[in-house]
Amino acid sequence: MAEDLMTDTHKTDTQKGRVEIDDVVIRFKGRQGPVTALARTSHVLEPGTFTALIGPSGCGKSTLMNAIAGFVKPSEGSLRLDGKPIAGPSPEVGVIFQQYALFPWFTALNNVRYGLKQFGLPQGEEIDRARAALAEVGLEAHADKYPQQLSGGMKQRVAIARTFAVGPKVLLMDEPFGALDAQTRLVMHELLLNIWRKHRATVLFVTHDVDEALLLSDHVQVMSQAPGRLIRHYHLTQQRPRAFSRSGSDLLEIRDEILDLLHPKTDLADSL
């Protein structure tokens, strides 16, 4: 297990995708003055790591993600990717949305080609690359279908193929499997880990599902109630694929701790 970790770290060191979150504060205009969505936060996502960001709903985890994606400007502090400030959305930072965000007027293939257009490839090569990306998520047979003809899991697979095809250094996922049933979710976890192992982007995975965070990530960051800040960090070294039955009791202990953090017992007692 320790050996596995060593090789992992070694491999990732050679690649880029380092995200620096430096004293970032995010406020929104509310009806009664500014509302702090994200309290002062500093953190570094090391290249090639898989970090899960978990916290109660409305705690600002999506806000932090949107800031790294370049959709939202921090009110204070700075965000850098490999030393360069993040000024707006860019293909270096891929985003997977909970609602897939596939374009319904394009087939699965053309959705993937949409991202490839920027490279100005010859048409044949562009199509080949898009097909290869779809094959990677097991959807080569569905290339010519429209999103509305695909199931939720398949849609998200197209979205994953579309994003990875562009070759992002960082991949942000905002509760990507939140709309899927438990069975499909497990399949998607395996698929995501396989593709991530190949492409080695730095992943930030926003979820409110503790189990999902523990099964997938190297690092789990727990956020507080709004205004959110990072309150606890776990470094997980258990070999993947993980399962609570196989991966030892430490995962279960961490799980209980995180659940306690998210739903303090006193609250529960009050509500009973």
Next chain:
Amino acid sequence: MAVTDMSEDPTKARTSPRIAPFLSQGAKWGAKAGLPLISFAFILGIWALVGASGMVKEAIFPAPWSVWSATVEMWQNGTLQTDLAKSLGRAGVGFGIGATLGVALGLLTGRVALVRTLLNPFLNLLRPIPAIALVPVAIVWFGIGEGSKYFVVSYTVFLTVWFNTHHGMEYVPETYLRASRSLGASRMREFLTVVLPAAAPHIFAGIRLGVALAFLSLVAAELSGASSGIGFRLQEARQYVRTDRMFSLLIILGVLGAVADLIVHAIGKKLVHWEQG
């Protein structure tokens, strides 16, 4: 509950999963296409009964056969053909100008904040003014010829198409734009292949409304100041108290509008194919 629902709403019954398996695909299609005919036949039957009973005066409420012979008469002396050609030409040209300008300006006001600030409040102020109120102005500006008809029709169509296009642009989902930008698309490609298709259903809804309004405003323009066209012929029929001709012309107007709507709807369905389930 379900049973009363079905008897009240024939469209529901048609798509009901309980009934669907008993109907073959062809039979279902036949039923769908045939349903309006049942309604037409029903109304025509009542109309014929009233006409045959002699309860109402022919001059006030003509029977179906009188309306039919009035139609044949107008066709044989050639006025129907020229009126149809004139009216359709006016509606077509006016619609073309209005829809083109409406889509173009809607894309602009939807996309460019400065244009929006300069024009939207003013255009919204114009929207409640009915087409018929414009006819006197149009006649002063463009005379009694074709110009005033084109103006009234294109003005009406323009406002509706502009309004819908503008709103379609406003409701382009934010996630589509976010996805597009983090996939590295240029603004031009984003506009052509994301914003436009995302707004297309609204644009087509506007165009469909525009077609209906083109006929409405055309007849308004022709009723007061024209020497040909369906609207003019209606006005003329009033002078001779030819209710049979009036009925004929009204039915023709209804059929024209319905056919135009069907055509636009079919084209829209093809172009915005992803909107249907």
